[in-house]
Amino acid sequence: MEVRSSSCSSYQSEEDMDVRKGPWTVEEDSLLINYVNIHGEGRWNTAARCAGLNRTGKSCRLRWLNYLRPDVRRGNISxxxxxxxxxxxxxxxxxxxxxxxxxxxxxxxxxxxxxxxxxxxxxxxxxxxxxxxxxxxxxxxxxxxxxxxxxxxxxxxxxxxxxxxxxxxxxxxxxxxxxxxxxxxxxxxxxxxxxxxxxxxxxxxxxxxxxxxxxxxxxxxxxxxxxxxxxxxxxxxxxxxxxxxxxxxxxxxxxxxxxxxxxxxxxxxxxxxxxxxxxxxxxxxxxx
DNA sequence: AAAAACCTCAACCGCGTGTCA
DNA sequence: GTGACACGCGGTTGAGGTTTT
Known part of the structure; x- marks a missing residue:
C-alpha cells in the first residue's frame, strides 16, 4: 500500500481536522505500519499527517507501541x-x-x-x-x-x-x-x-x-x-x-x-x- | 433463552518533562 | 527566560465479550 504524502505539505492543526477517535481500522493500521517502516518511529504528529491518518500523534504513538509494533507480545501473562x-x-x-x-x-x-x-x-x-x-x-x-x-x-x-x-x-x-x-x-x-x-x-x-x-x-x-x-x-x-x-x-x-x-x-x-x-x-x- | 453482572483491554485524557528556537 | 511543541507516563473510561443468574 502506498503511503500518502500529499497531506504532508499542508499542515492542518488537530483542531482544524475532524480527528478520528475510537478503534482503529485495518486500513489505518496499514497506513501507520507503512509509514513507520519507511520513516521509523517518532515524530508522531508528523506521522499522523504524512501517513494520511486523521488521528492525533498521540493516538498513532499509542497504537504503534501497544499493538502494531512487531515485537509486541500478546496472549496470557505467564x-x-x-x-x-x-x-x-x-x-x-x-x-x-x-x-x-x-x-x-x-x-x-x-x-x-x-x-x-x-x-x-x-x-x-x-x-x-x-x-x-x-x-x-x-x-x-x-x-x-x-x-x-x-x-x-x-x-x-x-x-x-x-x-x-x-x-x-x-x-x-x-x-x-x-x-x-x-x-x-x-x-x-x-x-x-x-x-x-x-x-x-x-x-x-x-x-x-x-x-x-x-x-x-x-x-x-x-x-x-x-x-x-x-x-x-x-x-x-x-x-x-x-x-x-x-x-x-x-x-x-x-x-x-x-x-x-x-x-x-x-x-x-x-x-x-x-x-x-x-x-x-x-x-x-x-x-x- | 434472555437479562444482568462482571471482566478485559484498547484507547483516550491530563499532566509533567524535555527540547529547541 | 519563555513559549511552543513533541513525547511519555499513569489514570481512567467504555465498548465488547464472557459468565452468571
Missing amino acids: LQEQLLILELHSRWGNRWSKIAQELPGRTDNEIKNYWRTRVQKHAKQLKCDVNSKQFRDVMRYVWIPRLVERIQASNSDSPPQGQPGAATFSSRVNYQEDNPATESASEWVDSNPLPDSSVDTQVSPVSDLTTECQNPQSGYYSDSVQTGSGFYPDNNGSSSWDWYNYGQGVQDVQGIEQQGDGLLSGGDSLEELWNDESILLLQQHLMS
Whole structure:
C-alpha cells in the first residue's frame, strides 16, 4: 500500500481536522505500519499527517507501541511474567513503563491492565487496600512464594504445553537472549538483599530463572522467608512504600499458612492460587 | 433463552518533562 | 527566560465479550 504524502505539505492543526477517535481500522493500521517502516518511529504528529491518518500523534504513538509494533507480545501473562510483575511492582510501584521494560514484548498498558484487573481484584476480595501493608505482606509472603513454587513444579514436571497462558521458561530465556540487558527479577533480588536506589543502572549477568527455581533451597524466596533477609520494598525510589518489620511480616503470614491446608490451591494461573477457603482465612487474619 | 453482572483491554485524557528556537 | 511543541507516563473510561443468574 502506498503511503500518502500529499497531506504532508499542508499542515492542518488537530483542531482544524475532524480527528478520528475510537478503534482503529485495518486500513489505518496499514497506513501507520507503512509509514513507520519507511520513516521509523517518532515524530508522531508528523506521522499522523504524512501517513494520511486523521488521528492525533498521540493516538498513532499509542497504537504503534501497544499493538502494531512487531515485537509486541500478546496472549496470557505467564506465571514467570506474573512473578516479575509482582516483584517489580513491589519495588517500583505503579511505574508501569519501567516494569514493562523488564518484560520484553509486554506494554505498560498491558501490565497496568493486568494489575488493575487481577491483582486489585484480590485485594478487593480480601477487603483491604491494594497498597496496604497487609495486602503487600500477603503478596510478598504468600502469593509470590507460591508462584515460585508453581513455576518450579510446572518446570520440573512436564513442559507446560497446552496450559492456559503458559509461556514457557524457554521463551523467557529467549527473551533474555534477545535482550541481554534484561535481568531476571529473581536474580536481581538474590544479588541485592538490601534496597538499592542504583538498581536502575545495574546490569547483572543473564540468569536462567529455571536453574534458580529448580533449587528451592538456594532460591531467594525460601531463603529470605526463613532468614528474614531479601526482598524489601524500596523507600528511595518513587514508590511510596515504607520500611516495615520484615520478620514480623514473615511470622504473620506463616501464621496464616499454618491455619490450614489448601490455603492456596493448585492451578495454572495466578487466580487459581486463591480459593474461597484461602480468601476467608486471609480475611480472618487481616481482621485480627 | 434472555437479562444482568462482571471482566478485559484498547484507547483516550491530563499532566509533567524535555527540547529547541 | 519563555513559549511552543513533541513525547511519555499513569489514570481512567467504555465498548465488547464472557459468565452468571
